[in-house]
Amino acid sequence: MASDHQSPRGFGFDTLSVHAGQAPDPTTGARATPIYQTASFVFKDADQAVGLFNIERAGHVYSRLSNPTNAVLEERIAALDGGVGAIAAASGQAAMHLAIATICSAGDHIVASRSIYGGTHNLLAYTLPRFGIQTTFVDPRNVDAFVSAIRPNTKLVFGEILGNPGLEVMNVPAVATAVHACGLPLLIDATFSTPYLFKPLDHGADLVVHSATKFLSGHGVVIGGLVVDGGTFDWEKSDRFPTLTEPYAGFHDLVFAEEFGPGAFLMRARKEGMRDFGACMAPMTAFQILQGLETLPLRMARHVTNAVAVAEFLLQNKMVSHVNYPGLASHPDYALAQELLPRGAGAVLSFEIKGGRAAGQLFIEKLELFSHLANVGDAKSLVIHPASTTHHRMDAAALRAAGIGEGLVRLSIGLEDPRDLLDDLGRALRAVEKSGVEKSGVEKSAVEKSGGR
Amino acid sequence: MRLLVDDAEVFIGQGSGHGEGKAILFVHGAGMDHTVWTLPARYFARHGYRVIAPDLPAHGRSAGTALTLIDAMAAWGWRLLDGLGVVDAVLFGHSMGSLVVSTMANQNPDRVLALGLLGASQPMRVSDPLLRAAGDHHPAAFDMANAWSHSARGRLGGNPVPGIWLLTSGRRLLDRNEPGVYAADLNACNVYEPPLADLTFTAPVLVLAGESDQMTSLKAGLAVASRYADCVVERLPGSGHSMLGEAPNEVLDAMVGLVKRVGTVTA
Numbered sequence: 001m002a003s004d005h006q007s008p009r010g011f012g013f014d015t016l017s018v019h020a021g022q023a024p025d026p027t028t029g030a031r032a033t034p035i036y037q038t039a040s041f042v043f044k045d046a047d048q049a050v051g052l053f054n055i056e057r058a059g060h061v062y063s064r065l066s067n068p069t070n071a072v073l074e075e076r077i078a079a080l081d082g083g084v085g086a087i088a089a090a091s092g093q094a095a096m097h098l099a100i101a102t103i104c105s106a107g108d109h110i111v112a113s114r115s116i117y118g119g120t121h122n123l124l125a126y127t128l129p130r131f132g133i134q135t136t137f138v139d140p141r142n143v144d145a146f147v148s149a150i151r152p153n154t155k156l157v158f159g160e161i162l163g164n165p166g167l168e169v170m171n172v173p174a175v176a177t178a179v180h181a182c183g184l185p186l187l188i189d190a191t192f193s194t195p196y197l198f199k200p201l202d203h204g205a206d207l208v209v210h211s212a213t214k215f216l217s218g219h220g221v222v223i224g225g226l227v228v229d230g231g232t233f234d235w236e237k238s239d240r241f242p243t244l245t246e247p248y249a250g251f252h253d254l255v256f257a258e259e260f261g262p263g264a265f266l267m268r269a270r271k272e273g274m275r276d277f278g279a280c281m282a283p284m285t286a287f288q289i290l291q292g293l294e295t296l297p298l299r300m301a302r303h304v305t306n307a308v309a310v311a312e313f314l315l316q317n318k319m320v321s322h323v324n325y326p327g328l329a330s331h332p333d334y335a336l337a338q339e340l341l342p343r344g345a346g347a348v349l350s351f352e353i354k355g356g357r358a359a360g361q362l363f364i365e366k367l368e369l370f371s372h373l374a375n376v377g378d379a380k381s382l383v384i385h386p387a388s389t390t391h392h393r394m395d396a397a398a399l400r401a402a403g404i405g406e407g408l409v410r411l412s413i414g415l416e417d418p419r420d421l422l423d424d425l426g427r428a429l430r431a432v433e434k435s436g437v438e439k440s441g442v443e444k445s446a447v448e449k450s451g452g453r
Numbered sequence: 454m455r456l457l458v459d460d461a462e463v464f465i466g467q468g469s470g471h472g473e474g475k476a477i478l479f480v481h482g483a484g485m486d487h488t489v490w491t492l493p494a495r496y497f498a499r500h501g502y503r504v505i506a507p508d509l510p511a512h513g514r515s516a517g518t519a520l521t522l523i524d525a526m527a528a529w530g531w532r533l534l535d536g537l538g539v540v541d542a543v544l545f546g547h548s549m550g551s552l553v554v555s556t557m558a559n560q561n562p563d564r565v566l567a568l569g570l571l572g573a574s575q576p577m578r579v580s581d582p583l584l585r586a587a588g589d590h591h592p593a594a595f596d597m598a599n600a601w602s603h604s605a606r607g608r609l610g611g612n613p614v615p616g617i618w619l620l621t622s623g624r625r626l627l628d629r630n631e632p633g634v635y636a637a638d639l640n641a642c643n644v645y646e647p648p649l650a651d652l653t654f655t656a657p658v659l660v661l662a663g664e665s666d667q668m669t670s671l672k673a674g675l676a677v678a679s680r681y682a683d684c685v686v687e688r689l690p691g692s693g694h695s696m697l698g699e700a701p702n703e704v705l706d707a708m709v710g711l712v713k714r715v716g717t718v719t720a
Contacts, residue, residue, distance in 0.1 A: 005586040007596035010620070011608060020618075021610040056496035058613030058701045066615035074616035084625055085617040231625040254469055259495075261488035261513075262625035263617060270616070 013080065013196065014297045021075030022290075035287045036068045054252075055267070065274050069283040073290050077216070077226050080195040080293075081208055084231030085266045087274065088224065088286055092191060092211025093119055094279035095225030099187055099209055101277065102269040103241060104155045106132030111149040111156075111179075113140035113170060115163030115402050117211075118391035120189065124158075126393075137401070140170045141333070147178050155240060157184050161200060161340070162192040165350045165386045165410040166403035167324040169333035169340065176204025183240060185233045191215070192346045192376070196300040201230035203340065207265070214377025215347070217292035218299050222285040227269060231262030244268055250276075299379070299415060304344030306381075306421060307413040313422050314351050319359075319429045321407075325349035347413040348376050350386070353429075355437040357406040360385050362437055364409065366428035369420055376412035381421055384410050458533050459510075461517030465533075466490065466506035470498025474718035475566065476539040479506040480530065482548030482572070483638035484598070484627045486513025489547065489697050492614075493705050501718045505542070507533055511634045519637035523549075523645045527556035531564075543712055545569035547697060548669065549642050551677075552577060562654050566715045568681075569708055571661040572694045574673035575647035575680070579639045587636040594635060595627040604665035604693030612698065619698045650680035658684040659711040661704060663692035685711070 011019070022033050041060045043049035051057035060066050074086040089095040104110065112124055114137035124135035138145035140159050150157075157179040159170045176186045187207040188200035194215045200208045210216055212224040235244040235257045244264050247253035251271055256264040274280055292299075304327070311325035323330070326337035326345035337345045353359045364372050370383040374390055384390060386404050394402065413421065454465050466479075466487035477497050479490040487494070487506040498504045509526065510517030520526045530553060534542060541564045546554035551573035558565045586594035599620060600608065612619050627635065658681040662674030671688065678684040687707040692700040 005582070005589065005591040005593035007593040008600040010596075010600060016609075019609045021612075023606060023609070023611045050499070051496060054495055054499055056492050056499065057705060058492065058615075060615060068615075071612075071615040072610075075610040075612060075618050078616070078618035078621065079610060082621055083618060084622040087616055231621060232628075252469060258466070258514075259469060259488070259491055261486065262622055262629075263488075266616060 016076070016079045017296050018294050020079035021072040033069055033072045033287060033290050035283050037283050039063050055271075063283065064278050064280045065270060067283050067286070070281055070286040073286040073293075074226070076290065076293055077195075077210065078228055081228045082199055082201045082230070083208065083228035084262045086226050086228040087266060087269055088212075088226055088281040090225065090279040090281055091223045092209065092213060092225035093123065095209045095211070095227045096120055096123065096189070098269055098273045098277065098279065099207055099227045100128070100133070100156065102265060102273055103185070103243060104133050105243070107153060108133050109151050109154045110135040110158060111146055111154055112137055113159035113163065114138060114398070115140050115166050115168045116158075116160050116189070117164045117191075118386070118393060121391070121398070122393050140168050143171060143174045143178050146175050147182060150179070150182050150184065154184060156187055158187045158189070160189040160192065161198050162326065162346050162348065164192070165324075165348075165391070165408060167326055167331070167345070167348065167350060168403070169326050169336045169345070171336055172200055172203045172205055172340065180204070183238045192348050193341065194296060194300055196297055197304070197341050197343050197346060201228070201232070206230050206233040212289045213375065215300065215303065216296065216377075217289045218295065218377065218379050219288070219292055220375060220378035220380065222288045224281050224285050224289050229263075229265045233265075235264060248272070300347075301343070302415050303347035303413060306415065306418045307347040307349060308344070309418040310411065310413050310421055310425065311349050313425065317426070317429055319354050319433050320351050321354050322352040323349065324351065348410065349413070350408050350410040352405050353407045353409055353432065355407060355432060357385070357387065359432050359437045360407045360409050361388075362435055363428050363432050366431040367424055368427070369416065369424040370411070376410075378412065379415045381414035381416060382412040386410050456533070456536050458529065458536055459517065461510055462515065463510070463517070463533060464508045464514035466494055466504070468494030468496070468498030468504040468506065470495070470504055472498055472501045472503045472718075473720065474501040474503055475715065475720050476503040476505055476534070476537075476542035477712065478530065478534065478542045478544050478554070479504070480544070480546040480550030480553045481509065481512070482550050483642060484512075484630050484635040485547075486626060486629075488513070488626070492697070492701050493545075493708050496705055496709070497712070502712070503539070503720070505534070505537065505539070511631065513629070519634045521637050521641055523552045523556050523641050526553045526641065527560055530554070530557050531561060540564065541566050543567045543569070543715060545571065545708060547571040548694065549577070549638055552642060552645050558654060558656070559648055562656070565656050567657045567659070567711050569659045569661070569711050570677060571704065572663065572666060572669045572674075572696060573660055573677045574669035575677050576645055577642040577669065579643040584636070584639055584643060587639050590632040590636070595624055598627060599624045601667045602694040604663065604667075604691060604699060606665070606691055607693050607695065607699045613701055614698075619695060623695060623698070647680075652680075652682045655682055657711060657714045659707060660684060660686045661689065661696060661707055662686060663689045663694060663696045663699070665691055666694045666696075668694035
């Protein structure tokens, strides 16, 4: 193979973040993406109406299925991730459900990393089994474990590039290679990384989900999710994926893989999943996510810089027993993070504070700049105690397996002046130290209060 | 459906229909497959036409070996229609497919009800860098073709089909080619020499030309149109070579206009 072949340069990531999917509005000249706040779209005539329903013409019918504002967001994330397309959903969980429901049916099985968002764990461990879909959870650091857990009825393998809240780095290329050899697609939740830091499709994944509520938006004012298809997986190679390879009675016996080629998954997801489950995104939400996406490269770079500063600060603090941040050389996945996430290992980190649950709770209460809430990826720095909140439905064994200790605190580092963040953290850690809770495991004042009742 | 042609299985897209009306043949371009025709195929199938959208040999779902000359592809096209028992048909072709169907019209003008040429140029020279990269099955060939197939506007998106990013979609189709297939297509285009213009071909002809087409220019499209006695040119403002993706509704409207000139749907 000659080496002098040169590909033409495409638009860069920063340009796509601002422009992809949108041109000035042809009717009004509006430069910003208009918010098409409408439920329905008028048909030109009866034949066009049928044509739109029957996928003969391009356009919009009803905003549960598609909407012009949402379509801009869908194209933009597809452009940034390198997918053939995307679908915007009501939330990250709705996107996750859409991805699963498009492939899996009752009797099917999923293999998933056990270090994942608590809500996703809940969906896989407790809710989907009610509908006949079982999941086996495995150690995300053990590629062989993914393969060993595969059964004849397995349809999907799932993980998060950065585990939650342990920040394990999943070896996506290795897992992708292994599961592809078994004829299965790999779905990656890339919420913590965004395509600025890591593009799963470039590393062998087949499908990507994002909670767009987080870093993609950056402002913390909306709930939204996205499913992106790389268009690379050969659904027809086996008979495992009948939703895509066999006639669908719900759409005049349409065979999606035959009719749409690389776009088969997305077409099925839209024509069935959005139509029937209906977890669509509001156009206003899509507009607000688009405002965030325009500054994604700038924000992510700053998020990472601040996160590194915080991680290094915590590492040096005597009240901290352990810091989970793959950007630290002490993290077991540091080398892998350097390889897969050269722009940085994200802006979510967790650490174990000495003194367990009581110390963790006191620390959080003493923070002033950090906001105590259940979210990540805001411009503002956030903090939460996973064992009692996001992951509280996991039992003790599952918590241990996911590496979630009683004193684990999760931080999402925002865009503030890093000196102010370090001051706030230092102040709260000193307060914990003064309380003596790290030795007794119980806050003195709490004992006094308790005794006073 | 599938059919044996030259002892190799051919996949034929039918637009999810089984119409028995007039036959319409759709021939895809270099390195593509029948899925580029999905929207018009579904339209014509619903309206009762007999949709025949094959994957050329070694493309998409079809077996066999890639054909290396446009004349051979055209002769194959007639063998396909013969195998299906089709006497005459409307022929549509995109890019390389436009060379194939115009050659089919030269070979059997009496069997052509109408001719639709999308993204056409005669001759259809291919640049050396693209030919060499394709010859080496180098990814740069797919990148070049993909980039040059879309208008500058198209490369930033705004696809009328909701949520589909055309650049990666086009790239994925090219990625599916086995080594040698895309190079064979491009070489076939490059060495194709158009016959002398035959103004005795009297069936209606449509030339669809993208005004921002970097592969087969508007000027080249207009020159193709001048070769036919009864030709309508539809210009697609802002569209690049991938007009089926960039301007699907305008393309369909023009195709419908041509087919309506042939008369009723009845075969």
